[in-house]
Amino acid sequence: xxxxxxxxxxxxxxxxxxxxxxxxxxxxxxxxxxxxxxxxxxxxxxxxxxxxxxxxxxxxxxxxxxxxxxxxxxxxxxx
Amino acid sequence: xxxxxxxxxxxxxxxxxxxxxxxxxxxxxxxxxxxxxxxxxxxxxxxxxxxxxxxxxxxxxxxxxxxxxxxxxxxxxxxxxxxxxxxxxxxxxxxxxxxxxxxxxxxxxxxxxxxxxxxxxxxxxxxxxxxxxxxxxxxxxxxxxxxxxxxxxxxxxxxxxxxxxxxxxxxxxxxxxxxxxxxxxxxxxxxxxxxxxxxxxxxxxxxxxxxxxxxxxxxxxxxxxxxxxxxxxxxxxxxxxxxxxxxxxxxxxxxxxxxxxxxxxxxxxxxxxxxxxxxxxxxxxxxxxxxxxxxxxxxxxxxxxxxxxxxxxxxxxxxxxxxxxxxxxxxxxxxxxxxxxxxxxxxxxxxxxxxxxxxxxxxxxxxxxxxxxxxxxxxxxxxxxxxxxxxxxxxxxxxxxxxxxxxxxx
Numbered sequence: 472x473x474x475x476x477x478x479x480x481x482x483x484x485x486x487x488x489x490x491x492x493x494x495x496x497x498x499x500x501x502x503x504x505x506x507x508x509x510x511x512x513x514x515x516x517x518x519x520x521x522x523x524x525x526x527x528x529x530x531x532x533x534x535x536x537x538x539x540x541x542x543x544x545x546x547x548x549x550x
Numbered sequence: 551x552x553x554x555x556x557x558x559x560x561x562x563x564x565x566x567x568x569x570x571x572x573x574x575x576x577x578x579x580x581x582x583x584x585x586x587x588x589x590x591x592x593x594x595x596x597x598x599x600x601x602x603x604x605x606x607x608x609x610x611x612x613x614x615x616x617x618x619x620x621x622x623x624x625x626x627x628x629x630x631x632x633x634x635x636x637x638x639x640x641x642x643x644x645x646x647x648x649x650x651x652x653x654x655x656x657x658x659x660x661x662x663x664x665x666x667x668x669x670x671x672x673x674x675x676x677x678x679x680x681x682x683x684x685x686x687x688x689x690x691x692x693x694x695x696x697x698x699x700x701x702x703x704x705x706x707x708x709x710x711x712x713x714x715x716x717x718x719x720x721x722x723x724x725x726x727x728x729x730x731x732x733x734x735x736x737x738x739x740x741x742x743x744x745x746x747x748x749x750x751x752x753x754x755x756x757x758x759x760x761x762x763x764x765x766x767x768x769x770x771x772x773x774x775x776x777x778x779x780x781x782x783x784x785x786x787x788x789x790x791x792x793x794x795x796x797x798x799x800x801x802x803x804x805x806x807x808x809x810x811x812x813x814x815x816x817x818x819x820x821x822x823x824x825x826x827x828x829x830x831x832x833x834x835x836x837x838x839x840x841x842x843x844x845x846x847x848x849x850x851x852x853x854x855x856x857x858x859x860x861x862x863x864x865x866x867x868x869x870x871x872x873x874x875x876x877x878x879x880x881x882x883x884x885x886x887x888x889x890x891x892x893x894x895x896x897x898x899x900x901x902x903x904x905x906x907x908x909x910x911x912x913x914x915x916x917x918x919x920x921x922x923x924x925x926x927x928x929x930x931x932x933x934x935x936x937x938x939x940x941x942x943x944x945x946x947x948x949x950x951x952x953x954x955x956x957x958x959x960x
Contacts, residue, residue, distance in 0.1 A: 492617040516681040523678070 562640025571608030594746030604782030604886025657890030659689030712947030716893025782886025786894030809840025
């Protein structure tokens with residue numbers, strides 16, 4: 472991947488802000504989507520669709536349900 | 551009308567239209583005779599014979615929070631904006647969720663979403679669709695989102711009857727309150743159908759004006775040179791309430807929603823029945839339902855869409871069902887035709903006319919057509935008399951659906 476972890480985090484922050492209204496600054500690696508950011512499963516689908524466009528990485532449904540934290544998504548996109 | 555029947559009152563108004571983003575700005579524009587019809591510049595305009603429309607004065611996506619707006623079809627955005635205005639205008643009534651209902655309709659539903667989602671699906675695959683595609687395109691979506699927003703549990707409905715949809719919604723809401731299912735119902739219509747396919751399809755039906763050199767003059771109900779309707783967009787929503795509930799909370803009462811009448815032409819899928827039998831029946835039933843006489847009706851906000859076939863038939867029917875005395879106007883001369891939204895915004899205008907005792911003039915009439923016996927308000931606005939008067943809103947739809955709602959001054 473060409474993008475650094477910091478670049479991916481910023482991109483993800485922008486996507487999550489666009490979809491949920493949560494400030495991008497609150498999107499930090501340790502945050503849980505459900506427990507900390509209050510993001511529901513359909514919003515996660517929206518985020519995954521937008522992330523595919525932004526980073527060119529397909530996130531299959533069976534993988535998506537395992538991505539619990541922002542860090543999980545960062546790792547998935549980087550690998 | 552039985553003496554002990556529940557009476558329904560109007561306590562809140564909301565609208566977003568081609569001439570204003572709320573009721574106040576819209577009503578001022580109508581009284582000033584301003585047209586909201588303008589040349590459009592979308593990329594599809596070169597492929598259709600109609601190059602203008604009544605686009606919304608205020609983009610609803612700019613009014614709503616971004617995360618909310620992106621999950622809503624434009625018809626749902628309009629509906630939520632107007633519903634929130636109406637709800638605040640009514641003083642945000644305290645009502646138990648199981649006594650609160652919603653009836654909000656559109657003629658076509660989320661067609662912009664349907665078409666753009668189809669493009670996404672074809673070009674990029676199913677998994678690039680928003681998970682909200684279905685609730686964006688379903689025609690009950692506007693009602694459902696308003697119901698969620700307000701926590702309504704008494705029933706959330708969407709009556710669909712093309713351009714009569716908004717008026718039918720208000721009638722259905724009145725019946726919900728009268729039958730004891732709800733104390734408060736938010737009702738009206740919304741539409742966001744300014745898209746190349748819709749314009750092409752209505753043009754194919756030879757129903758639209760093609761006065762491309764004069765967009766603001768294109769919607770000209772009852773004028774001899776009228777050549778079809780002008781497509782508009784937006785929403786009109788009202789808060790209906792049982793009189794008892796409204797009085798108990800000290801609400802401001804705009805008007806009584808006194809009666810509703812329905813009929814079906816059973817004549818032709820798009821053409822009006824030339825004798826106006828169906829619309830006479832709807833108006834007569836509405837007056838009976840309101841328990842008033844034709845002479846009590848001083849104003850009619852007509853359906854009159856500026857089509858050669860429909861406008862004169864309607865006012866000839868008004869003369870037969872109500873009389874030649876009411877002051878008749880078509881606000882579509884300024885807003886264009888909002889299809890399923892028409893009954894919503896035009897009910898708002900009928901109620902404002904009763905409240906302020908003034909009828910906005912129909913614009914663009916330079917040569918009144920033959921065969922018209924009623925008083926068409928044009929040239930200048932006209933005052934309505936003081937006292938206990940009623941006004942009527944007519945809405946008719948493709949399919950032969952007719953709906954008439956009667957409002958009475960409070």
